[in-house]
Amino acid sequence: MSTSSKVILITGASSGIGHSAAEYLSGLGYRVFGSSRTQPQEAHFEWVCMDVTSEDSVREAVEEVLERAGRLDVLINNAGLGIVGPLEETTDELIYQVFNTNVMGALRICRRVIPIFRKQGHGLILNISSIAAEIGLPFRGIYSATKASLDALTESLSMELKEFNIHVCSLLPGDIATSINQNRLVASLQKNSVYAHNFAKVHRQIKEEVSNADKPIVIAKAIARIIETPSPRLHYTVGPILQKTAIWLRILLPQRFFERLLMLFYGM
Numbered sequence: 001m002s003t004s005s006k007v008i009l010i011t012g013a014s015s016g017i018g019h020s021a022a023e024y025l026s027g028l029g030y031r032v033f034g035s036s037r038t039q040p041q042e043a044h045f046e047w048v049c050m051d052v053t054s055e056d057s058v059r060e061a062v063e064e065v066l067e068r069a070g071r072l073d074v075l076i077n078n079a080g081l082g083i084v085g086p087l088e089e090t091t092d093e094l095i096y097q098v099f100n101t102n103v104m105g106a107l108r109i110c111r112r113v114i115p116i117f118r119k120q121g122h123g124l125i126l127n128i129s130s131i132a133a134e135i136g137l138p139f140r141g142i143y144s145a146t147k148a149s150l151d152a153l154t155e156s157l158s159m160e161l162k163e164f165n166i167h168v169c170s171l172l173p174g175d176i177a178t179s180i181n182q183n184r185l186v187a188s189l190q191k192n193s194v195y196a197h198n199f200a201k202v203h204r205q206i207k208e209e210v211s212n213a214d215k216p217i218v219i220a221k222a223i224a225r226i227i228e229t230p231s232p233r234l235h236y237t238v239g240p241i242l243q244k245t246a247i248w249l250r251i252l253l254p255q256r257f258f259e260r261l262l263m264l265f266y267g268m
């Protein structure tokens with residue numbers, strides 16, 4: 001199928017990675033539908049309103065794409081939320097909100113799109129995970145857990161959908177300079193929290209690393225390459241060399257030694 005006839009739906013297209021990818025893929029000639037709750041100010045792609053935490057909203061948005069384009073070839077589950085806080089002091093509400101967005105949100109859309117792909121006899125689902133999925137990061141345990149869950153779902157879905165010629169894979173970015181810093185949920189610490197000192201240090205470092213990171217176009221280009229790969233790999237990692245190396249060090253080094261290195265890195 002030629003680039004221009006492929007129809008792509010990418011969630012979380014109002015800012016950051018999703019917006020950059022939607023713009024880039026449109027520029028390459030794909031027909032791109034970008035979804036989000038808020039409408040992006042400038043967009044060269046077609047926008048559809050979708051809240052990934054709402055079953056009705058997901059159904060309506062997927063129906064709208066089908067009505068307008070008549071087909072769908074690629075789903076990119078990108079919508080996501082960051083969260084930071086000590087696990088002991090993070091409320092159930094915040095945790096549920098992040099799992100509902102990052103994990104259930106992706107699954108909700110998959111359930112709507114899989115029957116379309118099956119009927120067509122092909123399709124690609126690309127889940128935007130994170131290098132944080134590979135390591136339980138301090139004060140980012142919930143975020144790491146959602147992305148690790150997404151990668152596990154990716155692996156299960158890949159096997160379940162193989163016989164229908166539906167490819168499933170995930171892309172694990174390292175830090176990327178987006179609005180994730182501003183949009184990240186932050187747990188309210190208890191008065192005189194025992195975590196206040198370490199949490200403040202780590203939180204500051206997380207924000208600095210994201211602010212100084214690569215621009216989202218790096219991920220947009222990686223997404224474009226995956227879309228054009230006839231048989232995509234299960235997982236792709238794109239990020240700074242230090243963050244990619246950490247994944248290997250975690251496997252190769254004694255576990256407690258790696259943990260110590262990570263804590264030193266965060267000044268804990």
Ligand SMILES: NC(=O)c1ccc[n+]([C@@H]2O[C@H](COP(=O)([O-])OP(=O)(O)OC[C@H]3O[C@@H](n4cnc5c(N)ncnc54)[C@H](OP(=O)(O)O)[C@@H]3O)[C@@H](O)[C@H]2O)c1
Nearest residue numbers: 012014015016017037038051052080130175176178179180
């Ligand atoms: N930036 C990084 O360092 C980094 C690293 C690894 C992985 N990631 C992942 O990359 C993805 C994109 O993040 P980003 O960095 O581009 O962050 P971002 O700039 O904050 O963008 C997040 C996008 O998700 C959408 N979104 C959030 N909640 C939603 C909901 N309930 N329904 C529909 N859309 C929702 C937002 O749109 P609305 O608010 O308008 O709905 C926005 O378009 C996320 O899955 C994130 O976890 C980011």
